[in-house]
Amino acid sequence: MNYLIGDLQGCCDAFERLLERVDFSPSRDRLFLLGDLANRGPATLATLRRLIGLGDAATCLLGNHDLHLLAVAHGHARPSKGDTLGDVLEAADRPAIVDWLRHQRLAVHEHGWLMVHAGVVPQWDLAATLALAGEIEARLQAPDLSDFLAVMYGNEPSRWDEGLTGDARLRFAVNVLTRMRFCAADGTLDLKTKDGMGPPPDGMYRWFEAPGRRTAGQPIAFGHWSTLGLMDRPDLLALDTGCVWGGQLTAMRIGPTGHREGLVQVDCDQAQSPH
Numbered sequence: 001m002n003y004l005i006g007d008l009q010g011c012c013d014a015f016e017r018l019l020e021r022v023d024f025s026p027s028r029d030r031l032f033l034l035g036d037l038a039n040r041g042p043a044t045l046a047t048l049r050r051l052i053g054l055g056d057a058a059t060c061l062l063g064n065h066d067l068h069l070l071a072v073a074h075g076h077a078r079p080s081k082g083d084t085l086g087d088v089l090e091a092a093d094r095p096a097i098v099d100w101l102r103h104q105r106l107a108v109h110e111h112g113w114l115m116v117h118a119g120v121v122p123q124w125d126l127a128a129t130l131a132l133a134g135e136i137e138a139r140l141q142a143p144d145l146s147d148f149l150a151v152m153y154g155n156e157p158s159r160w161d162e163g164l165t166g167d168a169r170l171r172f173a174v175n176v177l178t179r180m181r182f183c184a185a186d187g188t189l190d191l192k193t194k195d196g197m198g199p200p201p202d203g204m205y206r207w208f209e210a211p212g213r214r215t216a217g218q219p220i221a222f223g224h225w226s227t228l229g230l231m232d233r234p235d236l237l238a239l240d241t242g243c244v245w246g247g248q249l250t251a252m253r254i255g256p257t258g259h260r261e262g263l264v265q266v267d268c269d270q271a272q273s274p275h
Contacts, residue, residue: 001029001261002111003251006239007223008033009065010041010084012050014249014268022251022264026057032108034223035063035117035178038085038101040244041271044069045087045097052100060104062140063117063224064178067152070140073098076149082272102140106177107133112258113237114215118224119180119207121187123160125214132173139170160187181225183207194227208236219258232263246270 003022008015022029037051037060038044051058069085071077073094079085088097107129108115120129139148151167152174164172175189182190182204190204200206206228207213208220216235223240230250231238243249249268253261 002032002254002256003029003264004032004034004113004115004221004237004239004254005251006034006241006249007036007063007226007243008038008041008047008249009036009244009271010038010044010047011243011249011268011271012041012043012046014243014266015047015050017266018249018251018264021266022253026054029057031058032110032115032221033058033060034115034221034239035061036065036223036240037063038069038088039065039083041084043087044084045091048088048097048101049093052097059108059110061108061115061117062101062104062106062178066101066104067174067178070098070102070145071149071152074146074149076146077153084271102145105133106136106174111254111256112219113254114218114220116220116222117178119176119183119222120213120215120220121160121176121180121183121189121207122185122210122213123187124176126218129177129215132169133177136170136173136177155189155191158189158191159184178224180207181228183210185211221252230263232260241265243268244271245273 051060072079114126154171157168157172179191180189182193182200184203190201193201219235221237226240226242228238230241239250241248241250248265251264255261
């Protein structure tokens with residue numbers, strides 16, 4: 001069986017209970033984790049070690065919190081209030097964990113589903129999304145990773161342009177794939193608004209409702225947006241159900257052709273209080 005799983009955020013106990021609920025076997029089943037593997041939860045180190053131990057049975061996407069861990073580990077960001085990265089940063093196997101993290105994916109297309117952590121701007125189709133994710137992955141895996149992490153942060157450029165090159169191009173792509181919630185029809189991002197299903201800011205749309213979206217009709221699974229909650233539409237699956245906030249950890253079982261075979265959820269202990 002294949003399982004698409006929402007944001008773990010260091011909630012290892014909930015993850016273990018979910019695996020027990022589905023009778024997970026690494027020789028038979030495959031997991032697709034939709035990003036934000038780390039941070040805010042009580043057991044980031046245990047979570048990452050567990051995922052590493054699963055080997056090829058787990059395909060892991062990087063979310064904004066995972067990139068934050070990389071930046072902190074390389075000295076290009078400071079831990080924020082509410083971070084729970086200390087156990088990783090102080091671990092004897094920190095180098096191996098950080099190296100594993102930078103070799104994970106930014107977008108995956110398997111079993112008919114495009115999987116990302118946050119979203120896709122209207123101007124990108126499936127091929128463009130995977131290509132841009134591949135550019136970021138190559139940069140993260142390059143010997144000069146630290147140089148990229150030093151310029152990865154920032155809200156500019158705010159709008160997609162085919163002519164974007166270099167660090168600006170990759171920064172925009174990182175923001176789309178790991179941070180975005182709202183955007184305009186022309187691909188301009190609003191990276192400040194974090195509300196759920198309330199009215200979008202003026203001129204903005206929830207990214208999956210933007211007019212002219214070139215991935216319309218392509219099934220997309222994503223996490224990142226806990227205030228949005230579970231969304232199960234024919235071509236859209238939002239799976240961040242706020243585990244770290246005391247919500248649930250959610251998995252969707254899918255068949256070989258991508259058809260949905262059932263939702264599985266476990267309750268989570270509250271590790272953080274929403275600000």
